[in-house]
Amino acid sequence: MKPFSYVVPKSLDEAKAAAAQPNTLIKGAGLDIVDRMKERLQTPATIVNLLPLKDELKGITVEADGGIRIGALTTLTEIENHEALQGAQFEGLVGAARTTGTPQVRNRGTIAGNILQFTRCWYVRSEAFHCLHGGRGPTCLAMTGQNRYHAVMGWSDCVRVHPSNLAPPLLTLDAEYTTVIGKETRRRKFAELFPEEPRAENPEHTLDDGEIVTAIHIPQQSKNARCTYAESREKQSFDWATTACAIRIVMAGGKITEASMVLGAVAPVPMPRPQAAAMLIGKEPSTKLFRRVAEKAFQGAAPLAHNAFKLPIGKAVVRDALEQATR
Amino acid sequence: MATPNTPNPNTPRAVEITVGYKALSPNQKDRLEKIEVNPAEGDAPPWDALTEYQTVGTDVDRTDGMQKATGRAKYAYDISFPDLQQAMILRAPIARGILKSLYLDEARAMPGISAVVALKKDGSKIRLVGDAVAAVSGKTLDMVRDAIEKIRADYEAEQHNVDYLMDEEAPMLDANGQLDEEWDEDSKVDKALADATHTHTGTYRTEVQTHSSLETHGNTCRWDGNNLEVWASTQATFGVQGELARGLGAHNVKVESVDVHAEFVGGGFGSKFSAGIEGLACALLAHAAKLPVKLMLDRHEEHTAAGNRPSALMQVRGGIDKNGKITAWDWRSFGGCGYNGRGGAVRYPNYYMGDAATRRKHKDIACDTDPARSMRAPGYPQGWFGAEMFLDELAAKASMDPLAFRLKNDSEAMRLDQWQFAADKFGWDKARAKKNDANARYVTGVGCASARWGQLGRHGGRRQSYGVTCRIHPDGMVEARNGSQDIGTGLKTVLQILTAEELGIPASRVRGVTGHTSDPLGPASGGSTTTPSIAPAVRHAAFLAKNKLIALVAAHLGVPEGDVTCANDKVGTKNAKLDFTEACKLVGQTPIEVHGERYPNYRDKPFHPGVCGAQFAEVRVDTWTGEVQVTRMFGIQDCGLVIAKKLAESQVIGAMIQGVSYAVHEQRIMDQRSGRMLNGDFLRYKITGSKDLPDIECHMHSVANGHNNTGAAGLGEPPSTATAAAIGNAVFHAIGAPVRHIPITPEKVLAAIASK
Numbered sequence A: 001m002k003p004f005s006y007v008v009p010k011s012l013d014e015a016k017a018a019a020a021q022p023n024t025l026i027k028g029a030g031l032d033i034v035d036r037m038k039e040r041l042q043t044p045a046t047i048v049n050l051l052p053l054k055d056e057l058k059g060i061t062v063e064a065d066g067g068i069r070i071g072a073l074t075t076l077t078e079i080e081n082h083e084a085l086q087g088a089q090f091e092g093l094v095g096a097a098r099t100t101g102t103p104q105v106r107n108r109g110t111i112a113g114n115i116l117q118f119t120r121c122w123y124v125r126s127e128a129f130h131c132l133h134g135g136r137g138p139t140c141l142a143m144t145g146q147n148r149y150h151a152v153m154g155w156s157d158c159v160r161v162h163p164s165n166l167a168p169p170l171l172t173l174d175a176e177y178t179t180v181i182g183k184e185t186r187r188r189k190f191a192e193l194f195p196e197e198p199r200a201e202n203p204e205h206t207l208d209d210g211e212i213v214t215a216i217h218i219p220q221q222s223k224n225a226r227c228t229y230a231e232s233r234e235k236q237s238f239d240w241a242t243t244a245c246a247i248r249i250v251m252a253g254g255k256i257t258e259a260s261m262v263l264g265a266v267a268p269v270p271m272p273r274p275q276a277a278a279m280l281i282g283k284e285p286s287t288k289l290f291r292r293v294a295e296k297a298f299q300g301a302a303p304l305a306h307n308a309f310k311l312p313i314g315k316a317v318v319r320d321a322l323e324q325a326t327r
Numbered sequence B: 001m002a003t004p005n006t007p008n009p010n011t012p013r014a015v016e017i018t019v020g021y022k023a024l025s026p027n028q029k030d031r032l033e034k035i036e037v038n039p040a041e042g043d044a045p046p047w048d049a050l051t052e053y054q055t056v057g058t059d060v061d062r063t064d065g066m067q068k069a070t071g072r073a074k075y076a077y078d079i080s081f082p083d084l085q086q087a088m089i090l091r092a093p094i095a096r097g098i099l100k101s102l103y104l105d106e107a108r109a110m111p112g113i114s115a116v117v118a119l120k121k122d123g124s125k126i127r128l129v130g131d132a133v134a135a136v137s138g139k140t141l142d143m144v145r146d147a148i149e150k151i152r153a154d155y156e157a158e159q160h161n162v163d164y165l166m167d168e169e170a171p172m173l174d175a176n177g178q179l180d181e182e183w184d185e186d187s188k189v190d191k192a193l194a195d196a197t198h199t200h201t202g203t204y205r206t207e208v209q210t211h212s213s214l215e216t217h218g219n220t221c222r223w224d225g226n227n228l229e230v231w232a233s234t235q236a237t238f239g240v241q242g243e244l245a246r247g248l249g250a251h252n253v254k255v256e257s258v259d260v261h262a263e264f265v266g267g268g269f270g271s272k273f274s275a276g277i278e279g280l281a282c283a284l285l286a287h288a289a290k291l292p293v294k295l296m297l298d299r300h301e302e303h304t305a306a307g308n309r310p311s312a313l314m315q316v317r318g319g320i321d322k323n324g325k326i327t328a329w330d331w332r333s334f335g336g337c338g339y340n341g342r343g344g345a346v347r348y349p350n351y352y353m354g355d356a357a358t359r360r361k362h363k364d365i366a367c368d369t370d371p372a373r374s375m376r377a378p379g380y381p382q383g384w385f386g387a388e389m390f391l392d393e394l395a396a397k398a399s400m401d402p403l404a405f406r407l408k409n410d411s412e413a414m415r416l417d418q419w420q421f422a423a424d425k426f427g428w429d430k431a432r433a434k435k436n437d438a439n440a441r442y443v444t445g446v447g448c449a450s451a452r453w454g455q456l457g458r459h460g461g462r463r464q465s466y467g468v469t470c471r472i473h474p475d476g477m478v479e480a481r482n483g484s485q486d487i488g489t490g491l492k493t494v495l496q497i498l499t500a501e502e503l504g505i506p507a508s509r510v511r512g513v514t515g516h517t518s519d520p521l522g523p524a525s526g527g528s529t530t531t532p533s534i535a536p537a538v539r540h541a542a543f544l545a546k547n548k549l550i551a552l553v554a555a556h557l558g559v560p561e562g563d564v565t566c567a568n569d570k571v572g573t574k575n576a577k578l579d580f581t582e583a584c585k586l587v588g589q590t591p592i593e594v595h596g597e598r599y600p601n602y603r604d605k606p607f608h609p610g611v612c613g614a615q616f617a618e619v620r621v622d623t624w625t626g627e628v629q630v631t632r633m634f635g636i637q638d639c640g641l642v643i644a645k646k647l648a649e650s651q652v653i654g655a656m657i658q659g660v661s662y663a664v665h666e667q668r669i670m671d672q673r674s675g676r677m678l679n680g681d682f683l684r685y686k687i688t689g690s691k692d693l694p695d696i697e698c699h700m701h702s703v704a705n706g707h708n709n710t711g712a713a714g715l716g717e718p719p720s721t722a723t724a725a726a727i728g729n730a731v732f733h734a735i736g737a738p739v740r741h742i743p744i745t746p747e748k749v750l751a752a753i754a755s756k
Helices: A012-019 A033-038 A051-057 A076-081 A088-099 A103-108 A111-115 A167-172 A274-278 A287-297 A310-326 B065-069 B141-149 B187-195 B237-247 B276-289 B299-305 B380-397 B402-409 B413-426 B428-433 B491-503 B530-557 B580-587 B645-664 B723-735 B746-754
Strands: A005-007 A024-027 A046-049 A060-062 A068-071 A176-181 A184-189 A212-218 A225-232 A243-252 A255-264 B015-021 B031-037 B085-091 B097-103 B113-118 B132-138 B152-157 B198-206 B218-224 B227-232 B258-261 B293-296 B311-320 B326-336 B357-365 B442-453 B467-472 B478-482 B510-514 B565-567 B570-572 B577-579 B592-597 B611-622 B628-638 B695-701
Touching (some): A012 A046, A012 A176, A076 A088, A088 A167, A088 A243, A167 A225, A167 A243, A167 A255, A225 A310, A243 A310, A255 A274, A255 A287, A274 A287, B085 B299, B097 B132, B113 B141, B113 B276, B132 B141, B132 B293, B187 B326, B198 B380, B218 B276, B227 B237, B237 B276, B276 B293, B326 B380, B380 B723, B402 B413, B413 B442, B413 B611, B428 B442, B442 B723, B467 B491, B467 B530, B478 B491, B491 B510, B530 B565, B530 B570, B530 B592, B611 B723, B628 B723, B645 B695, B645 B723
Parallel strands (some): A005 A046, A024 A046, B085 B293, B227 B258, B326 B357, B478 B510
Antiparallel strands (some): A060 A068, A068 A212, A176 A212, A243 A255, B085 B132, B097 B152, B113 B132, B218 B293, B311 B326, B442 B611, B467 B478, B467 B592
């Protein structure tokens, strides 16, 4: 690890000021940053530690409008256990939190850290490889190399996948996020957090340098709404999903009246699948319908040399999430 | 029953002992027989099947468990000194080629750097990504890393290949991964196959598994003149001592001037026999720096340049007669090896073959990767996976229950008892009969496989026999010492338990000390030899020490030595007994110190020449996603005399956990273009975690083999032979199609289901 300065802010203003300096990394739990710094993949001049701002940036509250505010530093364990999130409306969010990492990771890891995760691509994350990501080389090495865990859709010049498992359910819940930068406070739709056309030179998110996520907001959910999450993986302890799917539906009179679907781990960003979700509207749940929806969700997917397995498995995961949502 | 040998003139006293084992369950028989053995003169009298033990075989805790759990145990990694220098190795970035030139001066001039040594000469071959080129020591790892970046090494790269199946020597596979080449003619095998009632052919594959010891390879070295002290993470203290002395010959170093310590070792599994280039580099750096140096590999180096269990490709064709007896067995296998093209040999369980016409061919294939190193039963888990799975497929062709099929063909009598006992415990009949609903998303299945290894211990190295020092201290504490290492398997506890048993005192009063080459010679911990080799010497040492104490007590009481016993924590005669600790006060200021000898095993045929085991597995398969969860396992395993029951169980359960990982998770993934391993860490190299583990139960089967005064047999390897095979068979049962290639990853399961 290269030497760096470490800022322990006493207030959000101090954090903002420090974060505005060049070559600065903002750290929540720091679970991944330390690894990357040890490997010298990242050599920031300054690290701003947000954890001292727990009081401001942590905790789950129900707002006056019935929406739920989740502070950026809220841990995954808190999300798992909080009473405001125990309903069927949030099952997918809680379920995604529960499958993450290990108990130690969940006790430490934050919601903002989860959604702003750095890619797990083994070419990007090795100092030995120089790929297009971050401008370190001329081409995406995974595209023509060993791409078992890489994208099957939605990529342009880099086939990494987005590793966050909380992002898909948050997107289906129509969540928003608040950030601060300089004197400005911004609140935007969650979809804006991810680049529209994910390119190798762009980070996993659209935040500006020095911009700090302070909270996630989930709008009030109707009583009949249900959000579920399913993922495939290669082991149960401490693994990232090979495919994931979050669904939100609203049922009335035995029929689905609202539906949204977001796939995870299949593209450089969490992938909303509005056309697949639209097929559900006005229909009664059935195995046959779910099979068709699952096919639709992966329509146009083009596997690379080593990840064709993601298609049948991803479709099974879509069906799984749908079955959970209508059970 | 074994025939007694002609009495040896040096050991006039032949002793009759009872060997074998008592019935495993009420519906089985005792398997006991009497044999005559000829112990060496002066050796402790043999224990046998009728011996009643106080401490041996009981649930004594691991003696250093608390030290390990609380972090007080000091591993090579933990050794520190003022001025300790940290070190790293510069590793080649190409998989094959020549080191053209190496410039070290700029690195030497970097701040904080104490030494830089070249590990290759200009013009040397580079044989894998990660080949060691130079080493640097300095004040901190970051300074060392900065200096490493300043080393200029020029290479001439040659075309490489890191996939043995791409080698021109490799056989062709068809689209289903089945070996697609003609068999050579063999009149006997061909006839047997032609005559068989049912025949079957299948190709089986295993992938590279890394040892993944929690403590990586490495050492801390400190020189004092020409004397070198080494704290090593090793499974061969004496091997490292000799190897470093030879390697440092130019520095006027002799074997006796190297002292190796390995008091605690964080696992080895067969990868840590050699001091390695990292050991030599550490010693050279410490010599050049004139300061103590620590050099431990990082996790990526450990995965890529510290050995592995090589992959295997196996094809079997075989046949059975109308009674279900195997009549033909034709085997050809290929080992997927590293650059030296060695170590890929595969074994199979030949005890099933009886009088069948058999043939066996094997070829190792090299590619430009890290060479194989022995790993927990080298060649067995691969071959057992292929062979035991083939047996289940063959049994299915004949519509036979896999267990019934094994009972018919297994020629090892001891395992026949084990099969039946374990099948009852596991609930085989009921579980095997259970039918999965045709439309069910989750299906279950059960499978079984045998375990085998043969190791009854050796009496010594080429020049010297193994030994143990036993000391009885005046405060009543007893010490048993041997210079071999305890790599986590439990040698310290074995020393403790055997000594306590022989002296008739509580185990808490004995301290087992291991891992210092200044203590008596012991073996490398390989091939499951440590306990069976050392145990008889531990007993002998305790026996001699006991006799000395008895002599003191006899003199003190004024009675003949023959009247004095040492048992139940008392020393004395029927009428006059001293507490053991009281008796020890008679020792005076200098402790009793004796040297116990490891005599050769009795020449009589033992009850069983090796060890046997059997394992059963149950899996649940998600037919939608292809995920396999191993839900339940039962294993029975013999290891001769079970000395430390808890630790023995821990060995078996540990092997089963490692086997679950081998069967469904672990595989090395290489980047063909760069020749580099892509998943050289513990996140992407997937090792079974706690949520992936089945309920595991094991039964230790204690057997008196009658091969020496103690009768311990090796335990490290045998339980690791069966697990992956049993799981493979359970998956076959669950989904009705074989997945012949481990790890059994989701996509392979889905492909197998689709092929039905």
